[in-house]
Amino acid sequence: MSLKMIVPFLAVILAVDSAGPVGGPVGGPVGGVGGPAGGVVDAKMDEGARNALQFAVAEYNRQSNDAFVYRVSKVIKVQTQVVSGMNYFFTVIMARTGCRKGAVGNLCVIHLAPKQVTRCKITVWSQPWLNSMKVTEYTCM
Secondary structure, eight states, X not given: OOHHHHHHHHXXXXXXHHTOSTTSOOOOOSTTSOSSTTOOEEOOOOHHHHHHHHHXXXXXXXXXXXXXXXXXXXXXXXXXXXXXXXXXXXXXXXXXXXXXXXXXXXXXXXXXXXXXXXXXXXXXXXXXXXXXXXXXXXXXX
16 A cells, blocks of 8 residues: 555544544533533532522522521532533522511521421523523422
8 A cells, every 4th residue: 555545544543533432422621611512510609600599599489488588508519511501400408597588688597407408409591691590490308
């Protein structure tokens, strides 16, 4: 075989090999977060995540029939997924405060030993360019 045929052949082999397995993840780091594009990745509690969690807690309290306000006492896990916007996946511990709804101020604190604690998985879909947030899942146990 001549060198003119071997070089293009090797280039094709290397290109195919570097593409990865068929059906494997595609893309690379998204927004510096890492992981495949569209995949769920562990995240830090940045400003976007804080805003999404604050929105979710307000919705939780608005929809709850309880006379008292719940707050997040512990964030267990935060994950994100790039979609047409951003999905935020939270696993949190929600605790009942001593503050009644309607009389809530910034001084509404969680007691050291709350009597009612709930573990929740919450998903929030955010599209900041549309000024839109929506809670798409609440699962509390």
